[in-house]
Amino acid sequence: MSTNQAKFAKSHEWARDNGDGTATIGISDHAQELLGDVVYVELPEVGDDITAGEGFSLVESVKAASDVYAPISGEIIEVNESLEDEPELVNASPLEDAWIVKIKISDDSQFDALLDEAVYQEAISE
Template identity: 50%
Template sequence: MVDMDMSEIPADLKYLETHQWVRVSDDGTATVGVTDYAQEQLGDVVYIGLPEVGDSVTGGEEAGVAESVKSASDVFSPVTGEVIEVNEALEEEPEKVNEDPYGEGWLFRVKLVDKGELDGLMDAAAYGDLLADG
């Protein structure tokens, strides 16, 4: 059982069961990151392996890796599309994932292929339920 205050789960995002989030902008681009819960489970992040700009990512499939002092975890893309930007700051400061997972710790941005894909993702309430069921 995870004690998670719903206010810690941003309501404007969609979530994967594997603890990644996606925020879609009005221009059809999607920003992807890992959740606060994921970074807590990882511990101190020491390396983030990201896709390259121009790569295609597929919703629900591996797109990178997060390594901490205690483990390594695959990072999955919540959406399908072309990578248009990666958070290069994480090369020098991977700890941003721990410090600000929903802000400066974002991982990469994607030009969405199909906005309808978002309908299959969890909203904040469903993600909160997933954590509560632990």
């Protein structure tokens, strides 16, 4: 998986099209930096539907708790259970190992509304 394929929401989540009708979703490196040391990730249930722009998970750090919003809509087909035992993966590898869910995409066109990495980096530097 290349992080170049990740597209970002303004709310600091990313989605990566896996090329098979599914997508992987997590939070950005910028988001984990803002949160600080992550101590807990609330995982949703497999089979749940998530809707773009709506909260589906929660990430807690020593500083704050933050909702995680769906960058695109779909049905959850897998959750990253390793985050239950190792929530610190969010800090160590937010764009690779610390993905939160994999979904069956319900609307491919929602990727068009997301930012590519360069535009996202520009937006967060303002």
